Amino acid sequence: MSQFTATPRNHRQHRRQSVVKAIFLLMTVLLIVPVLLILTFLIVKGAPVLSFEFLFAMPENGMTAGGILPALVGTVWLVTVALLASVPVGVAAAIYLSEYAPDNWLTRAINLAIINLAGVPSIVHALFGVGAFVLFFKFGTSILAASLTLAIMTLPVVIVSTLEALRSVPQAFREACWNMGATRWQTIRKVVLPNSVSGILTGVILEVSRTAGETAPIMFTGAAFFLPFLPQGVLDQTMALSLHLFVISTQVPGVPEGFPYGVALVLISLVLLMNAISIGFRTWLRGRKKW
Amino acid sequence: MAKDAPAIRTERLNLYYGEFQALFDVDLAVKPGIITALIGPSGCGKTTLLRCVNRINERLGYVRTTGRIEVMGEDIYAPGVELAQVRKHIGMVFQRPNPLPLPIRDNILFGHRIHREGPRVRRAEEDRIVESALREVLLWDTVKDRLDRKATSLSLEEQQKLCIARLLPLKPKVLLMDEPCSALDPKATQTVEEMLWELRGAYTILIVTHNMAQARRASDECVFMLMGKLIEHGPTDDMFVTPRDSRTADYIEGRYG
Numbered sequence: 001m002s003q004f005t006a007t008p009r010n011h012r013q014h015r016r017q018s019v020v021k022a023i024f025l026l027m028t029v030l031l032i033v034p035v036l037l038i039l040t041f042l043i044v045k046g047a048p049v050l051s052f053e054f055l056f057a058m059p060e061n062g063m064t065a066g067g068i069l070p071a072l073v074g075t076v077w078l079v080t081v082a083l084l085a086s087v088p089v090g091v092a093a094a095i096y097l098s099e100y101a102p103d104n105w106l107t108r109a110i111n112l113a114i115i116n117l118a119g120v121p122s123i124v125h126a127l128f129g130v131g132a133f134v135l136f137f138k139f140g141t142s143i144l145a146a147s148l149t150l151a152i153m154t155l156p157v158v159i160v161s162t163l164e165a166l167r168s169v170p171q172a173f174r175e176a177c178w179n180m181g182a183t184r185w186q187t188i189r190k191v192v193l194p195n196s197v198s199g200i201l202t203g204v205i206l207e208v209s210r211t212a213g214e215t216a217p218i219m220f221t222g223a224a225f226f227l228p229f230l231p232q233g234v235l236d237q238t239m240a241l242s243l244h245l246f247v248i249s250t251q252v253p254g255v256p257e258g259f260p261y262g263v264a265l266v267l268i269s270l271v272l273l274m275n276a277i278s279i280g281f282r283t284w285l286r287g288r289k290k291w
Numbered sequence: 292m293a294k295d296a297p298a299i300r301t302e303r304l305n306l307y308y309g310e311f312q313a314l315f316d317v318d319l320a321v322k323p324g325i326i327t328a329l330i331g332p333s334g335c336g337k338t339t340l341l342r343c344v345n346r347i348n349e350r351l352g353y354v355r356t357t358g359r360i361e362v363m364g365e366d367i368y369a370p371g372v373e374l375a376q377v378r379k380h381i382g383m384v385f386q387r388p389n390p391l392p393l394p395i396r397d398n399i400l401f402g403h404r405i406h407r408e409g410p411r412v413r414r415a416e417e418d419r420i421v422e423s424a425l426r427e428v429l430l431w432d433t434v435k436d437r438l439d440r441k442a443t444s445l446s447l448e449e450q451q452k453l454c455i456a457r458l459l460p461l462k463p464k465v466l467l468m469d470e471p472c473s474a475l476d477p478k479a480t481q482t483v484e485e486m487l488w489e490l491r492g493a494y495t496i497l498i499v500t501h502n503m504a505q506a507r508r509a510s511d512e513c514v515f516m517l518m519g520k521l522i523e524h525g526p527t528d529d530m531f532v533t534p535r536d537s538r539t540a541d542y543i544e545g546r547y548g
Binding site: 103175190 | 376378379402461
């Protein structure tokens with residue numbers, strides 16, 4: 001027998017190898033099954049009610065007929081204002097933490113606070129929003145109060161994803177700049193940001209999708225059960241897709257069966273569309289940078 | 292300043308990383324316009340000493356320095372000294388080439404642009420700066436047709452030359468090099484050494500090397516360090532043929548290191 005032939009021990013190892021691999025594969029499949037089921041279910045049940053009118057008409061007959069335009073427009077308002085508030089603050093904070101902050105107890109405390117903020121349940125954010133924005137700052141229940149609540153809630157994620165993007169820029173680039181006498185800001189502006197912008201944008205766009213689906217934080221701060229008109233400014237209340245889905249599923253009698261599924265499908269499509277754009281954008285930006 | 296006044300002079304230079312003392316009373320005078328090699332076993336403080344000369348050590352908060360360092364007759368640790376100016380006039384090259392992820396042309400112009408005062412210079416002037424810097428490091432003929440390519444697409448040897456070239460538009464007085472050839476193969480090392488001889492005269496070059504043969508080939512003077520102390524400093528030929536200190540002799544002959 002050649003010294004290179006398999007021994008019984010080798011055979012046992014090969015069998016164990018196959019079993020382990022099969023288990024991991026099974027777990028991966030289990031992971032995608034629910035996603036596929038949810039999507040199929042939604043499409044089968046929700047697609048029939050989708051129409052131009054469903055998307056672009058006002059609700060009628062106590063939300064049992066007509067469309068979802070105010071909720072769709074409201075979600076776009078909420079997400080846009082929330083982003084305008086959270087992105088500048090979050091990106092600036094991340095730049096400070098990554099590029100300027102010395103490694104001391106204060107920085108570590110801030111980092112810990114950010115991680116903990118990300119773990120706060122959304123209903124707690126909602127109550128904070130009521131106390132801070134609705135009552136204390138007297139914004140009332142409005143898009144502004146709801147969006148700021150969403151912004152506070154999404155800040156940690158914006159900061160963390162921006163930090164990751166900034167830290168993925170090799171330290172050698174910074175060293176190169178500093179050693180030619182560039183200031184921190186020159187280094188950030190000319191080298192660090194251009195090379196991390198794809199990562200930052202990806203984080204931001206993923207954030208959009210999360211914000212769009214949140215219900216609890218906007219329920220008490222600015223989203224309304226039903227409004228017969230579109231919001232005219234940030235101090236108006238608004239309807240929102242997520243809350244509308246909750247309302248017509250549980251609170252209103254006589255809603256056609258397909259309606260909630262239609263709303264859910266629109267919400268999920270919006271989110272998937274955002275994700276697709278973010279992935280496409282990242283791929284495009286990655287293609288342009290090389291090191 | 293007298294013509295032969297030292298380009299770099301340290302006086303009783305001590306450096307501590309926290310509790311650990313890395314340099315002990317280093318007195319060094321580096322002559323202008325020549326290549327001086329810093330040699331010694333790992334951990335002897337040669338890189339630390341090099342990094343004092345453009346004050347890059349200070350970025351580590353726990354570093355404490357005492358003593359004096361003069362470059363071209365001026366105390367670079369004096370109050371009122373601007374770090375950006377120190378680093379502009381004292382260029383540094385690292386072990387691993389670190390070109391910026393920009394076109395070759397923009398790499399060369401980077402330092403020039405961040406230090407430019409007044410209006411943006413004309414494109415023709417920028418072209419002249421790029422060509423002259425690349426010619427000085429013997430890279431012009433290789434890359435002149437692809438100045439808009441990413442610098443990171445060059446070979447390691449070309450990248451290292453580019454990293455030296457991008458310092459030159461700032462008209463530095465001193466070039467500090469921390470084992471600039473350790474990432475390169477012997478052939479590339481040879482061409483970089485040839486380039487060093489071209490730069491000699493126009494710039495004062497202080498180079499850290501682990502490679503005895505390189506120190507011997509590519510330097511005018513040698514400084515031998517051991518355990519944070521300066522042991523011997525003299526013309527390279529003398530030091531390699533008749534070292535004055537027995538520890539230098541032991542190191543050069545490979546008895547430790």
